[in-house]
Amino acid sequence: MTTTASPARPAPVVDPARWPDVARVPHVPLRAALAGRLLHRAAARRGLRVELPDGRTLRPAPADAPVLRLHRPGDFLHRIGAGGLIGFGESYQAGDWDSPDLVALLTELATAPETLVPAGTQWLRRLHVRRPPTAELPTAANAPRNIHRHYDLSNDLFALFLDPTMTYSSAVFPVGPGPVPLVTRDALPAAQHRKIDRLLDLARVGPGTRLLEIGTGWGELAVRAAARGARVVSLTLSEEQLLLARRRIADAGQAGRAEVRLCDYRAAEGAYDAVVSVEMIEAVGRPFWPEYFATLDRVLAPGGRVALQAITMPHDRMLATSRTYTWILKYVFPGGRIPSLRAVEETAAHATRLRVVRADAFGPHYAETLRLWRERFTERSAQVADLGFDEVFRRTWEFYLAYSEAGFRSGYLDVHQVLLAREGVGP
Incomplete structure (x- = not known):
């Protein structure tokens, strides 16, 4: 399914001294691939509309579905693969993605969040969960x-x-x-x-x-x-x-x-x-x-x-x-x-x-x-x-x-x- 490409919001200028983990994009290919699979699953199970930079959508979705608009999909997946939900937030800070209705998207993701990860794979949290400093x-x-x-x-x-x-x-x-x-x-x-x-x-x-x-x-x-x-x-x-x-x-x-x-x-x-x-x-x-x-x-x-x-x-x-x-x-x-x-x-x-x-x-x-x-x-x-x-x-x-x-x-x-x-x- 294709759509008309939306103009990307310009990426913010990131000061690495002020925002070191936003400026740095991790390189974790295997984890990024796994994050991609989880994104497909979340889009299907939650009816999300994931829009790619070229105007295509990740999978068919209703026109009124919550929208995740990816500007830099690779950076987005590597950040999530390395940092989980922290990486998800940092990818927004970095401008890797946007949404025309951010609250609607986050509300959908916050509803029963434990179902976003398939049963039997909860152990994957250990890959990126950290303890507070x-x-x-x-x-x-x-x-x-x-x-x-x-x-x-x-x-x-x-x-x-x-x-x-x-x-x-x-x-x-x-x-x-x-x-x-x-x-x-x-x-x-x-x-x-x-x-x-x-x-x-x-x-x-x-x-x-x-x-x-x-x-x-x-x-x-x-x-x-x-x-x-x-x-x-x-x-x-x-x-x-x-x-x-x-x-x-x-x-x-x-x-x-x-x-x-x-x-x-x-x-x-x-x-x-x-x-x-x-x-x-x-x-x-x-x-x-x-x-x-x-x-x-x-x-x-x-x-x-x-x-x-x-x-x-x-x-x-x-x-x-x-x-x-x-x-x-x-x-x-x-x-x-x-x-x-x-x-x-x-x-x-x-x-x-x-x-x-x-x-x-x-x-x-x-x-x-x-x-x-x-x-x-x-x-x-x-x-x-x-x-x-x-x-x-x-x-x-x-x-x-x-x-x-x-x-x-x-x-x-x-x-x-x-x-x-x-x-x-x-x-």
């Missing part, structure tokens, strides 16, 4: 460097695609159960406030509440908690976030009620009526989950409550990938690890007096949040370039945002708001 394990010594690599990129960068609340976590939209309909960009600030207020309500934050926030972001939760009359101490390891959060808190007139400290969660001091932490547990790392929950228990005053927002994944998938080095860890969130809800429950039960009292899931809301961020990031690519970020960086973040959105649309990922308390403290 020791230098990226989120110890007290390494954590500031990990955080710096993502959150200290540039406050101006994040301001380009986040809404005016500067909230970098899932919003909660005003919809009922079931799929979340497409929402407009102007709905995002109110949806972010709805998420924050829901967490503060779970923790029963009000006048006089002593509140500890672990993971400041850019200060919006601290501002809203202080406006309720709470006394807020917020901890961050990001120097960029620290400076802007302090300024935003002062501009909101809440400097007397909210204090931001450059401090690791392990060094938290004091006693608090409530602890809130929004999508920070993902940076803690599985070996350190017991210490994280022990810290929550240690600083929580009698009768206190903990409200967490956490990205989660199914428990079996978490176990299968818990020691695997992934593209996201390599290029976006070094040291991170997504828990399952069961892991949260079991770790809290084994390491602390805290118990999960309530857990509410809203993964479809995150998919919509990410769509709005992704569209805004893409629209403002010229402004991202003006900030000094090269095209490989922009393709990296396009892929990261689309990859994450696909995770939530496929059900591979979820997000929960979780209330924890000691025995005798009700919901």
Whole structure:
């Protein structure tokens, strides 16, 4: 079957000093041949439309099928043969392939990913699966460097695609159960406030509440908690976030009620009526989950409550990938690890007096949040370039945002708001 060839997107200029593994194309003929066979199989089983540079398709596919448009098939297959899913991401960074609807393609691939490889050949993962580097394990010594690599990129960068609340976590939209309909960009600030207020309500934050926030972001939760009359101490390891959060808190007139400290969660001091932490547990790392929950228990005053927002994944998938080095860890969130809800429950039960009292899931809301961020990031690519970020960086973040959105649309990922308390403290 033939089609009209689509114009190839020019390959980005890759700085080998900044992007060594994107600049280098591995040469692994046997593995590349195997990757080619797996590509044929995935195209057939998932109904993908794989378009070749000359306009032909790899195999017949419906016109509305998700599209994988190959610009340099050889480089693409050698990268996947050498690096598996990391190589798949690096091939996008390098411009070896594109898709007119990246989210649709990645959503299809993220649905039941274990079926992409034939039964009986799972052992092939050992050819390219790596363990996370020791230098990226989120110890007290390494954590500031990990955080710096993502959150200290540039406050101006994040301001380009986040809404005016500067909230970098899932919003909660005003919809009922079931799929979340497409929402407009102007709905995002109110949806972010709805998420924050829901967490503060779970923790029963009000006048006089002593509140500890672990993971400041850019200060919006601290501002809203202080406006309720709470006394807020917020901890961050990001120097960029620290400076802007302090300024935003002062501009909101809440400097007397909210204090931001450059401090690791392990060094938290004091006693608090409530602890809130929004999508920070993902940076803690599985070996350190017991210490994280022990810290929550240690600083929580009698009768206190903990409200967490956490990205989660199914428990079996978490176990299968818990020691695997992934593209996201390599290029976006070094040291991170997504828990399952069961892991949260079991770790809290084994390491602390805290118990999960309530857990509410809203993964479809995150998919919509990410769509709005992704569209805004893409629209403002010229402004991202003006900030000094090269095209490989922009393709990296396009892929990261689309990859994450696909995770939530496929059900591979979820997000929960979780209330924890000691025995005798009700919901």
